[in-house]
Amino acid sequence: MITIKENYCKGCGYCIIACPTKALKRSNKINSRGIEIPIVEEEKCNKCHICELSCPDFAINVEEE
Amino acid sequence: MRREIRITGSGGQGIITAGYLLGKAASIYDGKISTQIQSYGPEARGGASKTEIIISDEDIYYPYIQMADIFISLSQEAYERYRRDVKKDAAIFIDPTFIRPEKNGCYSIPATEEAIKMGSQIMANIIMLGAVAQITGVVSIESLQKSIRSTINERFLEMNINALLKGCELGKRALEENTIKATASD
Amino acid sequence: MISNDEIYEKYIRKGTMPTILCAGCGNGIVLNTTLRAIDELKKDIDKMVFVSGIGCSSRLSSYIKADGLHTTHGRPIAFATGIKAANPDLDIVVFTGDGDCAGIGGNHLIHGIRRNIDITVIVLNNYNYGMTGGQASPTTPLESLTTTTPYDSFEHPFDLSMLAMAAGAPFVARWTISHPVQLVKSIKKGLQVKGFSFIEVLTPCPTSYWRRNRIRDYEGIYRWYKENTVNVKRAESEPDKICIGELQNIQKKEWTEQWKELVERVSK
Amino acid sequence: MDAYDILGPSEQYIQGDKACVYGALIAGCRFFAGYPITPATEIAEEMSRFLPKLGGTYIQMEDEIASMGAIIGASWTGKKTMTATSGPGFSLMQENIGYAVMTETPCVIVDVQRGGPSTGQPTMSSQGDVMQARYGSHGDYEIIALCPSSVQETLELTIRAFNLSEKYRVPVILMMDESIGHMREKITIPKDVLIANRSTVDISYAYYRPFRTGYMHATKIPEFAPFGSGYKTFITGLTHDEDGFPTTVNPKAHSDLIKRLSEKITDNIDDIFYVNNKHLEYAEIAVISYGISARPSLAAVNMAQKLEKNVAFINLNTLWPFNYEFISELSKQVEKIIVVEMNMGLMYHSIREAAEGRCDVVLVSSLGGRVPTPKDIVEMIK
Numbered sequence: 099m100i101t102i103k104e105n106y107c108k109g110c111g112y113c114i115i116a117c118p119t120k121a122l123k124r125s126n127k128i129n130s131r132g133i134e135i136p137i138v139e140e141e142k143c144n145k146c147h148i149c150e151l152s153c154p155d156f157a158i159n160v161e162e163e
Numbered sequence: 164m165r166r167e168i169r170i171t172g173s174g175g176q177g178i179i180t181a182g183y184l185l186g187k188a189a190s191i192y193d194g195k196i197s198t199q200i201q202s203y204g205p206e207a208r209g210g211a212s213k214t215e216i217i218i219s220d221e222d223i224y225y226p227y228i229q230m231a232d233i234f235i236s237l238s239q240e241a242y243e244r245y246r247r248d249v250k251k252d253a254a255i256f257i258d259p260t261f262i263r264p265e266k267n268g269c270y271s272i273p274a275t276e277e278a279i280k281m282g283s284q285i286m287a288n289i290i291m292l293g294a295v296a297q298i299t300g301v302v303s304i305e306s307l308q309k310s311i312r313s314t315i316n317e318r319f320l321e322m323n324i325n326a327l328l329k330g331c332e333l334g335k336r337a338l339e340e341n342t343i344k345a346t347a348s349d
Numbered sequence: 350m351i352s353n354d355e356i357y358e359k360y361i362r363k364g365t366m367p368t369i370l371c372a373g374c375g376n377g378i379v380l381n382t383t384l385r386a387i388d389e390l391k392k393d394i395d396k397m398v399f400v401s402g403i404g405c406s407s408r409l410s411s412y413i414k415a416d417g418l419h420t421t422h423g424r425p426i427a428f429a430t431g432i433k434a435a436n437p438d439l440d441i442v443v444f445t446g447d448g449d450c451a452g453i454g455g456n457h458l459i460h461g462i463r464r465n466i467d468i469t470v471i472v473l474n475n476y477n478y479g480m481t482g483g484q485a486s487p488t489t490p491l492e493s494l495t496t497t498t499p500y501d502s503f504e505h506p507f508d509l510s511m512l513a514m515a516a517g518a519p520f521v522a523r524w525t526i527s528h529p530v531q532l533v534k535s536i537k538k539g540l541q542v543k544g545f546s547f548i549e550v551l552t553p554c555p556t557s558y559w560r561r562n563r564i565r566d567y568e569g570i571y572r573w574y575k576e577n578t579v580n581v582k583r584a585e586s587e588p589d590k591i592c593i594g595e596l597q598n599i600q601k602k603e604w605t606e607q608w609k610e611l612v613e614r615v616s617k
Numbered sequence: 618m619d620a621y622d623i624l625g626p627s628e629q630y631i632q633g634d635k636a637c638v639y640g641a642l643i644a645g646c647r648f649f650a651g652y653p654i655t656p657a658t659e660i661a662e663e664m665s666r667f668l669p670k671l672g673g674t675y676i677q678m679e680d681e682i683a684s685m686g687a688i689i690g691a692s693w694t695g696k697k698t699m700t701a702t703s704g705p706g707f708s709l710m711q712e713n714i715g716y717a718v719m720t721e722t723p724c725v726i727v728d729v730q731r732g733g734p735s736t737g738q739p740t741m742s743s744q745g746d747v748m749q750a751r752y753g754s755h756g757d758y759e760i761i762a763l764c765p766s767s768v769q770e771t772l773e774l775t776i777r778a779f780n781l782s783e784k785y786r787v788p789v790i791l792m793m794d795e796s797i798g799h800m801r802e803k804i805t806i807p808k809d810v811l812i813a814n815r816s817t818v819d820i821s822y823a824y825y826r827p828f829r830t831g832y833m834h835a836t837k838i839p840e841f842a843p844f845g846s847g848y849k850t851f852i853t854g855l856t857h858d859e860d861g862f863p864t865t866v867n868p869k870a871h872s873d874l875i876k877r878l879s880e881k882i883t884d885n886i887d888d889i890f891y892v893n894n895k896h897l898e899y900a901e902i903a904v905i906s907y908g909i910s911a912r913p914s915l916a917a918v919n920m921a922q923k924l925e926k927n928v929a930f931i932n933l934n935t936l937w938p939f940n941y942e943f944i945s946e947l948s949k950q951v952e953k954i955i956v957v958e959m960n961m962g963l964m965y966h967s968i969r970e971a972a973e974g975r976c977d978v979v980l981v982s983s984l985g986g987r988v989p990t991p992k993d994i995v996e997m998i999k
Contacts, residue, residue, distance in 0.1 A: 112526075115572070150353045152529055153377070154368075156381065158353060159354045162350075200800050224913060229990065394849075398844045416693075417850070427679075428689060430686075432694055
């Protein structure tokens, strides 16, 4: 399960670039501060956690089932 | 009574140690009040070295020399530099190996010469102290001995005590000579 | 692997998130990787102190739910030295920046290393003074534009890792925020080394530095750190790139151990 | 091992610098960081010799800024800490002294004053740093600074400096001068000395807020939780709230903090302020001095007393906080206050301010390392 804390995300997109399986991508989804937040394609995720390490704001969370 | 003592010489002659031993003897063992100050920094390196000791029966407020009662010098340079603010009737002690005796009389104590004879030139300061104590009574010889015993490393203790006693002996002799001189000139 | 939520719950001080740091600032990644290294080593957080100086980098200590000392500009290594020397049971992590550590605090850095006191210094090198709005720092690359080098900078920058190596730090590693997995490993090693560990992290300042220097998008910034660095193992083949990796790992007697030996010797 | 076990005989003939070390060790100081500087170097030397024997820590830092940083860091482990310096080093320490004030870190800073400004007269005595002690760091704050006039007083006031530092959680400055630092006198090592320790926290972590005051004791001094005790204390030099977390743009938070930091000193002036005085009761003239200058001042007062002059002697052993009320009352009683100091008149200004024109305030100033003589002062009494 990948979740994004929308109010923590600052929209840098480092998670998108860092993801080796391209499970994250840009979206038009805008949070309360006017920032575009990424969306997740869960089925592509291989649970490597690189996106979590690459997020400067603890905004992304990966849980293994 | 307040007595002001200035000891001078060149670096390495143990001037500061002499001052410390004297002040300690007076304050710790003679039950008097005493302060000691010394010169520091560039002034104390190589060139002239100086320490000032005040010994008194009462509290010492001003720890600096106003007019010295006792002036001691172990080198020519220090003698020239620091022979100031000295009372007219002060007791002056010089080491004739380095300094020409004063015309109007002073105690010429051959401390360095005797120290060399004893096998260690660095004992000159202690010999001089012995002579000063013997002649002026500013501290007791007994207290000086205690001061040395509680300060000097055990290995050099005997040598230092011998030097002190030698100094006392020289003091006695100088006192006799001065008395003779004084009588002769009367 | 532990999730961000768990890291957050375990180590982040309540009410401090989101950070004051800008979007795209890499400092948060260093915070995250440091906490993961600590967690993987199963360190007792109550026996750790996070010391920092002044600057964006130095705000990291305030986010961690642990003892922290946010000190004066340039001096965290001096304060950390005092803590470690007074209580060697504590593990000290210093967060500092290029200006803090190499500019105003350069002397403390080289003497901390010389003394070899057991602290882990993590330098967040963003090539400029970010907190004050992007002035030139001791690591600003040649020909960069900053608010105080408006005609580009000509002063030769410090290579901080080389400096730490030359001063004799037992452990020196350099990574970038684009290498978070490797960074975790090196911080773990640094924390385990008995002695001064120096970990340099090249971290972007998009707002002040990169905006003035060619790259304006986060993706470009992230890629710059990948493309302009080379692992020390392959450094010879690409000499123009910044060398990253574990650069030094040597044995050296540590200060608090030597002091302990001295105490035992003289208190007999 | 106890300090008394290694200090030697109870009566000794030692320098002020060494007496300061004795006082510190008796007070419980177990951490010293410093940098060599004349005329304070002997303090570092003696500390490096004694501290390892007591299981304490001595560290020579790369400069005075680092020394000050190290003692603050070490103090947060719960240890009693000290550094010693002279003018140029004292200047370098100022920023971190302000940090210690802001973070309420107990520590003792010894300044053995020499002639300044700049490198000045390294081996000569001066009292030119008293305003730097008061106002040296930036921002509004109160400070405690004590000033000894003898070797014995140095020992005693060093203990007092530690006690006040621990009690009020403040940096305390011991203002010595070259004359006192380098002079030898007999000291008697006091036994059964009252030692204060900082009040440490004993409630659960959930309720602990590092800078909240008044919930365990009705004071303005927060309880201390040393690093490593599990209280997860965050300390910053930024304006902070009771949690210790930065609140830098809230005017009320800043004003509350700054007022509390000052008031914990000014509210307790009766406890902190202490002077030595003589012949005060019928005095028509008062001689106020401190440090080495107090000695010729007392000699002069004694001389004047013999001439049947009603002269009082006041030794400002507490330079800061300044006791306006004390000087104000004095100015109502006497016709003239003579201030004796080795600078161009520093305490003189505060004293004149407190006297508010009710009596004459004159200055006996001595510069260049020359300690004023009793004669200089008697001239002014006549």
